[in-house]
Amino acid sequence: KAGVTQTPRYLIKTRGQQVTLSCSPISGHRSVSWYQQTPGQGLQFLFEYFSETQRNKGNFPGRFSGRQFSNSRSEMNVSTLELGDSALYLCASSLSTGGYEQYFGPGTRLTVT
Amino acid sequence: ELKVEQNPLFLSMQEGKNYTIYCNYSTTSDRLYWYRQDPGKSLESLFVLLSNGAVKQEGRLMASLDTKARLSTLHITAAVHDLSATYFCAAEDSGNTPLVFGKGTRLSVIA
Numbered sequence: 001k002a003g004v005t006q007t008p009r010y011l012i013k014t015r016g017q018q019v020t021l022s023c024s025p026i027s028g029h030r031s032v033s034w035y036q037q038t039p040g041q042g043l044q045f046l047f048e049y050f051s052e053t054q055r056n057k058g059n060f061p062g063r064f065s066g067r068q069f070s071n072s073r074s075e076m077n078v079s080t081l082e083l084g085d086s087a088l089y090l091c092a093s094s095l096s097t098g099g100y101e102q103y104f105g106p107g108t109r110l111t112v113t
Numbered sequence: 114e115l116k117v118e119q120n121p122l123f124l125s126m127q128e129g130k131n132y133t134i135y136c137n138y139s140t141t142s143d144r145l146y147w148y149r150q151d152p153g154k155s156l157e158s159l160f161v162l163l164s165n166g167a168v169k170q171e172g173r174l175m176a177s178l179d180t181k182a183r184l185s186t187l188h189i190t191a192a193v194h195d196l197s198a199t200y201f202c203a204a205e206d207s208g209n210t211p212l213v214f215g216k217g218t219r220l221s222v223i224a
Binding site for chain 2: 056
């Protein structure tokens with residue numbers, strides 16, 4: 001069974017631009033969560049989607065948004081990029097919401113210059 | 114608000130030695146996870162601990178959970194270089210809340 005895939009794997013953007021990251025969950029998984037990982041703040045939860053609905057949201061500004069499609073694929077968008085948005089963005093999928101084990105994708109490394 | 118603390122944050126150990134990584138969490142947690150991350154890579158699931166007294170072992174790693182003490186441990190036996198990585202614990206305080214991660218323990222096993 002294929003694992004979680006994320007595209008692109010690496011991205012370089014300029015301050016003020018926007019970016020869209022994509023995540024395809026494991027087949028049959030319906031919940032997708034996003035995390036931001038930085039050396040200073042560690043792993044922080046961004047949001048979770050299940051059945052195309054946002055179930056939980058972390059403490060991030062409104063510049064960070066996401067969505068989930070009917071095939072469970074998910075995208076996250078960051079608008080008006082700041083230098084501090086440089087991070088590894090990890091997507092994780094699970095069978096359902098509510099305490100199911102999460103499986104992580106390889107991540108997207110975003111660098112903002 | 115659930116908080117998860119790991120210690121130590123950095124650990125350098127000699128091959129063949131034993132050591133323990135500690136993970137404390139602040140509120141009641143339904144389940145506790147341990148992950149491994151190699152540099153530049155994603156998170157690999159190691160253990161899921163679901164109940165008080167749970168103990169799981171895989172190779173040289175053994176994880177345990179004491180829900181009364183709100184403590185999980187990851188014990189490393191006879192360390193080898195291949196275990197060098199960053200280890201994270203994560204907890205969730207109910208089934209509908211997101212995972213909260215510790216800051217990770219960067220383990221370096223030296224000859």
